[in-house]
Amino acid sequence: MKRLLQLGRAQPLAAVCLLIIACYAGLALFGELTYRWHEWRDTTPAYQQQDISRQYQPPSRDHWMGTDGLGRDVFLRLVQGTRIAFHVGIVTSCIAIPIGVLFGLLAGYFGGRIDDFIVWLYSTFAAIPGLLFILAIAMVAGKGLTGVYLGIGLTTWVGICRLVRAETMKHRERAYVQAARVLGFSAPRILARHILPNILHIVIVTFTLRFPASIGTEVFMSFLGLGVQGEPSWGLMLNSARTRLWQGVWWEMAFVTLAVFLLVLAFNVLGDRLRDALDPRLRDGGGPERN
Amino acid sequence: MMRFVLRRLLQMAPTVLGVIVVTFVLFNFVGGSPARMKLGDKASPQALEEFDEQRGYNKPLFWGSRAPTRALADTDFAQQAGAWGTLPGAAWQDGVLRVSAASTWAPPFAFPLRPDSAYTWSVRWRVAGESAWAQTELSVARGDAAGAVLREWVGGRELELASISLRRVMDRPWDSQFVFYLRQLARLDFGVSSSANVPVIDLLREGIGPTLALAFPILLLETALSIALGLWSAYFRGRWPDRVLVLGAVVLMSVNYLVWIVAGQYLLAYRLGWFPVWGFESWAYLALPICIGAFSGLGSGVRFYRTILLDELYREYVRTAHAKGLGRGRVLFVHVLRNAMVPIITQVVLSIPFLYTGSLLLESFFGIPGLGYLSVNAINDSDVDVVRAIVVLGSVLYLAANLLADLCYAWVDPRVKLS
Secondary structure, three states: OHHHHHHHHHOHHHHHHHHHHHHHHHHHHHHHHHHHHHHHHOOOOHHHOOOHHHOOOOOOOOOOOOEOOOOOEHHHHHHHHHHHHHHHHHHHHHHHHHHHHHHHHHHHHHOHHHHHHHHHHHHHHHHOOHHHHHHHHHHHHOOOHHHHHHHHHHHOOHHHHHHHHHHHHHHHOOHHHHHHHHOOOOHHHHHHHHHHHHOHHHHHHHHHHHHHHHHHHHHHHHHOOOOOOOOOOHHHHHHHHHHHHOOOOOHHHHHHHHHHHHHHHHHHHHHHHHHHHHOHHHOOOOOOOOO | OHHHHHHHHHHHHHHHHHHHHHHHHHHHHHOOOHHHHHHOOOOOHHHHHHHHHHHOOOOOOOOOOEEEOOOOOOEEOOOOOHHHHHOOOEEEEOOEEEEOOOOOOOOOOOOOOOOOOOEEEEEEEEEOOOOOOEEEEEEEOOOOOOOHHHHHHHOOOOEEEEEEEEEEEOOOOOOOHHHHHHHHHHOOOOOEOOOOOOEHHHHHHHHHHHHHHHHHHHHHHHHHHHHHHHHHHHHOOOOHHHHHHHHHHHHHHHOOHHHHHHHHHHHHHHHOOOOOOOOOOOOHHHHHHHHHHHHHOHHHHHHHHHHHHHHHHOOHHHHHHHHOOOOHHHHHHHHHHHHOHHHHHHHHHHOHHHHHHHHHHHHHHHOOOOHHHHHHHHHHOOOHHHHHHHHHHHHHHHHHHHHHHHHHHHHHOOOOOOO
């Protein structure tokens, strides 16, 4: 608590961003619990309740953000959409970061054939146009969240792998690693206990910067119909809102946009601050790939 | 120069091979049956086989002398009787298929076997009542479309079958899906689109024009604006124009690409009527997508160029140039820009393939019949050949852009030697 207050004083902007992200994370958790609760009780959650007589109502006291084409409350669906966004951000990171870190460590530490192979592997992945690769994997994996997870997770490990490899190469020659080697420690132990803690800042910064990127990609994919089916997601909401925008139904579009924007902005600003604080040398090149 | 290009091309070969292997593994191996993906679960085995035959999917993956056939599904009678359940004179019970001595029967083929191929049966069987199982392979000669070999082999015996499968014998074991794919690529034949039923290369040829017409102006506009704003921002480092721009860049970066498109189309084209809303008839139709595309990339562009230009602005040659009385414009735009050319070229050239995917949404929203529009439709239709061709083409484009960047370095920076 005390450290948080210190952070607030030293870096007010970063603290605000952290607060915003924490709020969203709370909403995501709430959404997850709601989902599980209704699944367990086998009831229709409030965000799925349809009422055709109430379709396309502008924001009012009953429906803070209006209602959509099936009379569902936009606010509730928006909150529920946070759940999918966090799922995507976390699961894809859990796929991409371990792959990238492991390959990066191996390539950087052992060099030689292993390095050649890993460099070849990531050059190959880097050569394939990102978004198209993601969509192709999702197409092969089938519609649904699994496709989104695999598509984003299996293509975005390249950036972190490069950074970890370069950093490990530097650390390999440092005295503390040499000392560990002289003491006869095994390579896995040196990598896991000695080098990994020293390059953890790369992982943290990459995580904060790839989180918003993966959310943006999910919005994209759901929008194209490759993503979530059935559950409210921001991409699906944007897609349904888009068609009615022309008739003046602005609220769904506007609020979803705002929600995505605020979360992505908070992550981007926080990521920048973290990068500056933890390792200024990582400026540019450490960021997620652009769409 | 020539030697440099040749050596670089040679270095690119493993990556190209990697891309080919990755696309092959993704579409031929991981994805299951492209025929089923395209035609659905209800398609007849004959239709699936024809689809596979046209695209080489009915061959072994990498190497092998046996290939599966859709004429008859492999049946393990411990689990189900499959098509064999309807065979006259045969009964399926207790996980075995009993074939009575009296029955004269033909295997339940979904369609006649190919007359040009030999096949082989693999049967696990025993004489009714005995306990030991035997495994037998039976070769089927070319032209035996009715499965006579099996009928003769069963003869008048009463048998119990545990499992049965049919394989096509490949004359040349190298006649595989992978070799088929390589040969296709070598001929620049990207296969046939399964939804439009025309060669993919024709679709690519039609799509490349509109895509270039959209992507190149975006690249030019985005680069020019980003460099100008990045220079402006770097010049006023730490003062308010810089702060506003840096903050603005993060804000721009955080807005989803979709929102730019939807909002731009709705406000500028529909409400204000400044631009046509949808279609591709004249240059006017491209104006709005170009602006949106350039604008959406501005955030990251400004940040990138600001960083690299800041590196240059505090070098000694800049101070010297100022000191000898050169104007601010000349120093910034001639001296600084020229020296920052290497990272600028890297950024510009490497963003070419991203343009190609960035226009995915722009094209489908504005109805521009380019490669992006093509790929979105192909993904929705599970048109594997088209998606694969675009992925391969995009990767080759990226590698070519890399080579181009290397050549440009030597052109802008005389210190770089091509050797």
